[in-house]
Amino acid sequence: EKDETIPGDLRRCYEFLKLTSRSFAAVIMELTPELRIAVMIFYLVLRGLDTIEDDMTISLEKKKPLLLDFYKFIEQPGWNFKESGPNEKDRQLLVEFEVVIAEYHNLKQGYRDVISSIAKEMGSGMAKYATLAEEHDGYSVESLEDFDMYCHYVAGLVGEGLSRLFANSDLETKDLAKQPALSNSVGLFLQKTNIIRDYREDFEDKRQFWPRAIWSKYTDDFGSFCEPGNVKALYCLSEIVANALEHAPSAIEYLCQLQNQQVFNFVAIPQCMAIATLAAVFKNPETFQTNVKIRKGQAVTIIMYAMNIKAVCDIFLRYTREIHAKNTPDDPNFLRISIACGKVEQAC
Numbered sequence: 260e261k262d263e264t265i266p267g268d269l270r271r272c273y274e275f276l277k278l279t280s281r282s283f284a285a286v287i288m289e290l291t292p293e294l295r296i297a298v299m300i301f302y303l304v305l306r307g308l309d310t311i312e313d314d315m316t317i318s319l320e321k322k323k324p325l326l327l328d329f330y331k332f333i334e335q336p337g338w339n340f341k342e343s344g345p346n347e348k349d350r351q352l353l354v355e356f357e358v359v360i361a362e363y364h365n366l367k368q369g370y371r372d373v374i375s376s377i378a379k380e381m382g383s384g385m386a387k388y389a390t391l392a393e394e395h396d397g398y399s400v401e402s403l404e405d406f407d408m409y410c411h412y413v414a415g416l417v418g419e420g421l422s423r424l425f426a427n428s429d430l431e432t433k434d435l436a437k438q439p440a441l442s443n444s445v446g447l448f449l450q451k452t453n454i455i456r457d458y459r460e461d462f463e464d465k466r467q468f469w470p471r472a473i474w475s476k477y478t479d480d481f482g483s484f485c486e487p488g489n490v491k492a493l494y495c496l497s498e499i500v501a502n503a504l505e506h507a508p509s510a511i512e513y514l515c516q517l518q519n520q521q522v523f524n525f526v527a528i529p530q531c532m533a534i535a536t537l538a539a540v541f542k543n544p545e546t547f548q549t550n551v552k553i554r555k556g557q558a559v560t561i562i563m564y565a566m567n568i569k570a571v572c573d574i575f576l577r578y579t580r581e582i583h584a585k586n587t588p589d590d591p592n593f594l595r596i597s598i599a600c601g602k603v604e605q606a607c
């Protein structure tokens with residue numbers, strides 16, 4: 260039913276939020292109204308940027324200025340974009356983007372400054388990697404530094420932006436906004452887990468985010484991991500899981516500093532989904548065939564229990580022990596995985 264008390268643009272923004280990510284939208288709705296609206300607009304601005312970056316029907320010479328100038332477009336009342344490809348999941352968001360911009364202008368200056376500065380930095384990073392990908396036939400993540408830099412642009416910056424939004428809302432200390440490395444790690448933990456989970460989907464889309472510095476130690480053809488029974492693929496998976504798992508202690512450290520219950524839930528739930536996903540993909544050949552998803556019951560348990568740092572530590576310890584139990588000495592990454600699990604235990 261249409262809620263007439265909410266202004267038209269805001270109502271449409273809530274509809275887009277639910278359209279773009281049903282489960283995460285429910286978590287955003289838990290936040291107190293002022294912060295909820297700021298986070299929702301931030302989320303929709305990021306989705307708009309991501310929809311342009313993801314759209315392979317837009318040529319690079321057209322995509323680059325769109326990404327670089329996106330932070331300027333959100334300052335233009337009435338701006339929208341009607342040239343997304345027909346398959347772009349969130350193309351309608353860009354077609355009606357003027358409603359996001361209208362609500363963006365209703366935000367406090369402090370919130371607008373955060374959203375604008377993150378959109379500017381992210382657009383510039385995305386433009387850089389879109390150019391690299393075009394020049395290297397989709398292969399833009401070479402070294403481990405490239406891997407962390409790419410994930411910083413698309414996810415680390417989101418963590419940094421949210422820490423600054425939390426600080427602006429006065430619901431959280433200003434200290435978190437002064438620890439960009441910690442906020443960055445929260446984003447890298449989620450993004451690296453998504454990149455691992457999405458191996459097959461991205462491969463089919465001719466996109467490759469696993470760093471060459473890792474996979475080239477196990478094969479000279481990135482696509483060979485799709486072959487069933489490929490043991491080297493599982494060892495490569497162990498190494499990239501170790502790389503992601505090494506951000507988990509920072510995620511715990513970040514969560515320890517949160518004071519507000521709704522903010523805690525908003526941050527903790529995706530982090531717990533990520534550690535559960537890492538445990539599900541680790542040593543799992545299915546990872547190279549399809550998107551491995553955690554079971555519905557696990558997701559429900561996380562949503563119900565990830566309410567305080569003790570419960571979150573119990574969840575992290577449960578899944579870290581699951582990973583440790585599947586770790587075997589024949590794996591060249593055996594020690595690295597074991598140490599990473601130990602560091603999660605120490606952080607808890």
Ligand SMILES: COc1cccc([C@H]2O[C@H](CC(=O)N[C@@H](CC(=O)O)C(=O)O)C(=O)N(CC(C)(C)C)c3ccc(Cl)cc32)c1OC
Nearest residue numbers: 280282283302413414417418421445446449450525526529
């Ligand atoms: C302090 O930092 C955070 C605290 C809480 C949540 C997130 C993070 O969580 C969702 C959670 C989410 O969107 N989950 C999806 C499931 C999925 O994508 O697999 C969902 O539940 O639909 C997520 O994945 N991303 C996307 C990036 C990782 C690229 C940032 C994301 C995009 C925009 C915003 Cl405002 C926030 C987030 C944080 O961002 C780091």
